[in-house]
Structure formats: structure tokens, C-alpha cells
Amino acid sequence: MIQFENVSKVYEHNGKELRAVDGVDISIEKGEIFGVIGFSGAGKSTLVRLVNLLEQPSGGNILVEGEDLSRLSKPGLRKMRKRIGMIFQHFNLLESKTVLHNVAFPLIISGTPKKKIKARVEEVLDFVGLTDKAHQYPEELSGGQKQRVGIARALITSPDILLCDEATSALDPETTKSILQLLKRVRDEYNLTILMITHEMNAVREVCDRVAVMENGRVIEQGSIFELFSNPQHPTTKNFIQSVMESDIPPSILSGIEERGGGRHVYRVTFVREKAAQPIFSQVAKNYQVEVNVLFGQITELQGIPFGQLVVELLGEDREIVRALDYIQRTVSVQEVEADAG
Amino acid sequence: MQVNILEFWPRILQAINETLIMVGVSLVVAALIGIPLGIALVVTRQGGLLQNNAFFKGLSVVINFFRSIPFIILLVAILPLTRFLVGTSIGTAAAVVPLVLFSGPYIARLVESSLLEVKPGVVEAAEAMGASPWQIILRVYVPEALSSIVLNLTIATIGLVGASAMAGFVGGGGLGDLAIAYGYQRFETDIMIVTVLLLVLIVQIVQTLGNVLSKKMRRQ
């Protein structure tokens, strides 16, 4: 459980103030995977680093498992940090040590007996699927394998919290997927709370329960993945969603619409939940004197719920089209597409 | 009149021995001083683990001071100190004092640059895991930089071989002294060539050993 209460971080930069994090309120539940998405420089990394006090907050409170870390003594803070695992974009492994030593590191610095360390390392390496790599060195591993080492190292102290700063941003799409699935398994099997920072909407969509969108240090929007995708409010949020939904109509289709001249009726229809499965358009074609021409579309699943967008053209008499639209709007959300919308 | 190299051989062996002792002892003492100072330079600087601006600046100025004095001047300037520390101002033992003062601060700078090569992210990861500053120094900085430190100590060692050649000034002996005393002052060209060749050989051996050891330290 992580709570941000009106948290700010101000940097002095050449006498000028830079509000890297500005009045952030977020409450992350136990066992939740919470994503923070934003463009580069939005303040995401600063936000995660405030959780384990790698950065001192300038204002507000941060509670981790109910504890305010900034009130702890130095040894108290170090003890608390052992309950907070962290993984990084560039893995940050000791290049001079084997996988085994890297994973064991948090236990070594805690003075855990060797025998115990060995057993525990075997356990976590097995969990991340790297048992056979124990005696290799980081430079002999692929990016995905290095991140698995990072995850094993973060898990070895059985933390309550896992912080991920762009954990998949240095990886190719295929490896990203497998690491995200691993993070999901971490949550499911250990009931960890995961705070995930990223600039990739795909990563968020894949595993997060809830997400906050950050811009200029502020959280501009937050909610469940589903809420955000089906009803984004802020232009930046819409931007991120478009980056994965490809909801922009390809130019070739747009120009095709223009060629047909005026009087065209093109709409973007957003489906959510079971409505995505409903044969709305076949009913429209049956009950009204219109033809439905699907120009472009994508259907996906968010948190197990079907979600999709279709771009359709309605062909027919204006009066019939208005009636058909009225019918469609009763079940799903519809937006008219302008010819110059592309 | 030429000296017979074969007859002269015991004198050369003795000089080799003196050079090795001077370089070896100075290196060990200078490293014992320079390595901790190099670490101190890294951890006390702005944004370091144990940031302390006053200490960092003071140490930096002192190190720069010693580094700016030419060795030959240092050698003479500290004669009283040498006499105080080793009881005499001439001989091999006496040569060790200026050599240490010359190479300790140099090693501090070399170690500093080695440690600065350690990726800040790795240090930060250790901090995030709850490691103490000492644990980070001993278990992150030093092992991660060890390979580079060994290479840099090799450079310092070769510097010491060169500097020790000048130690003849305080009667330190060694190969350099021999080359100057016989080769330069008495025109014994053979001896000069032999001693210079031996110095070249020593440098080659030191560098090769350093390279091998450095490579070993990349994976511990």
C-alpha cells in the first residue's frame, strides 16, 4: 500500500525552481498493479524515487505500508527499504559478479547466513526461470534475462512493494510482453503492490489495474484502465490511448471518403463491454434503409473486458441515417468523423 | 677503460634489487594512502554517498598541491621530513618517502577516476536495497571498479619505476642510479644500455602482469 498526499518535489536549477512533482495525490491498494504514464520529463522517475526516499519530498506525505519513511532514522530507513524492491530500465546489475551473487546481494548486506541465502536464491531464480544462468555474468545475458535477474534480486527479500522505473523500456516488444507477464505473476503469487512507471501505453494496458497520467509533475487524470480507455478526458490521455489503439483513420481511407464527395456520413463508434459483441450493425441494416460500410476498426480486451472502435460509413437517405444513428447511440457512443480529421 | 659486464653483473643485480624494493615498498605505502583518499574524493563530492563539500574541496587542494611539485624538487625539498621519518636522508629507505609523497596523491586521482566509472545506477540500486554507505563502498564501488583500479595502479607503478631512477640523487641506488653514475658520468655505454634495457624489461613485465590481473578482476 502506497499513499501520496499532496506530494511535491522541487529542484533548484540555476536559481530557478523546477516542480518535478507537483501536488500529487495517489492511493495504491495492496496487491494492485498501478501504472504511472507520461512523456519524458513528466516527473515519473522522481515520483517513484520519492517512495523509497532516494529523493526527499519537498512537501506532502508519502506513506508506505502506513509508514512515513521521512520520519525514520537512517538504520530504520535502510530496514524499510528492504521491504521495497526496485527494478530499473538499465537493470543496474553488478557487472563483476555472477547472477547468483547479484541476486543474493540484498541478503548478503543483511547478514543472512550463507545456507539460507543459497536456498532462497535457488527459489527466486527458479521463479524467474534462470536457474541455469546462476553462474554466468550479466554481460553474457540478453536484456530480458538481465531484467529477470533484476526482478529476482528485488524479490529475494520478500518485499511488500515493487517499484518499476521503465522496466521494459529497453526491451523489444516480445521480451517486454514476457517481462510484463512475469510481473503479473509476481503480483498474483506474492500479492505484492506494484508501482510501474512507463511511457508506453502498451505496458500499462497489458498489466495495470489502475493508471495515473502525469504531465509537468501533475497527475492530470487517473482511474481504472478501463475507465481511461473508454472515456479519456485529457488530450494527453487521448494521445496515449491512440498510440495503442491506432484509432486514427488511415489517410488512404480518408481520401477515399473525400473522393466520394459531399453528403458522406462517417462515424467513429466506441464499443465497451458486451456491447462489442452485439450485432448492432446487422440490426441497423435490417431495420433501417441504410447500408453500413465498415472502413476501419480494432477490437481489443482491457482487463478482460471487450473494448473496440469502428469507423463506419452509413449510406442512405439523410432521414433514414438520422434514425439509424439515433438507434445506434442508444447502445454505444458515436462520434462523427470530419473529412479533415486525419 | 671499459668495465666488463660479466664482472659487473653482481652490481647490476644489486641495482635491480634496489629498484624493486624502492618501487615495491613505495607502491604498497602509496596505495594504502591513495586508495582510501581516492574513495574519499568520490563519496564526499557533490551528490556523493557521504557528501561533504568542505572536506572534498580541502582534500582536492592538498592532492593538487603535491601533484604540482616536480619529483626532483620534491626529492630535495622534503629531505628534513625524510630524515625525521626514516632516521636518514640517504639510501634506499630514504628514497621511499619522496616516492610515496609523489605517487600517493597520483594514485588517489587514478582511483577516483576508476570509481567514477562505476555506473551511478548500480550505486543507486544498492541504496534502494538498503545498503549502508560502507557496504556500498566495499561491495559495490570497489569490486565494480577493481579491474580499472588495477590498470591504473599499473600506470602508477610504471611511474614509480621512472621516478625511482631519479632517486639516485639521495643515494637511493637502483638501476637509474647505475645508469647515471656509470653510463652518463663515466661514459660506460655498455652499462647504460644494459640498465636501460633492464628498465624496459621491468616496465614490460609490470604492464603485462597488470593487464592479466585487471582482466581477471573483471569477473570475480
Ligand SMILES: Nc1ncnc2c1ncn2[C@@H]1O[C@H](COP(=O)(O)OP(=O)(O)O)[C@@H](O)[C@H]1O
Ligand atoms: N536531480 C535533479 N536535479 C534537477 N532536476 C531534476 C533532477 N531529477 C529530475 N529533474 C528534472 O525533473 C523533471 C522530471 O524528471 P523525471 O522525474 O526524470 O521525469 P520522467 O521520469 O517522467 O522522464 C525533469 O525536468 C528533470 O530535468
Ligand SMILES: [Mg+2]
Ligand atoms: Mg524516467
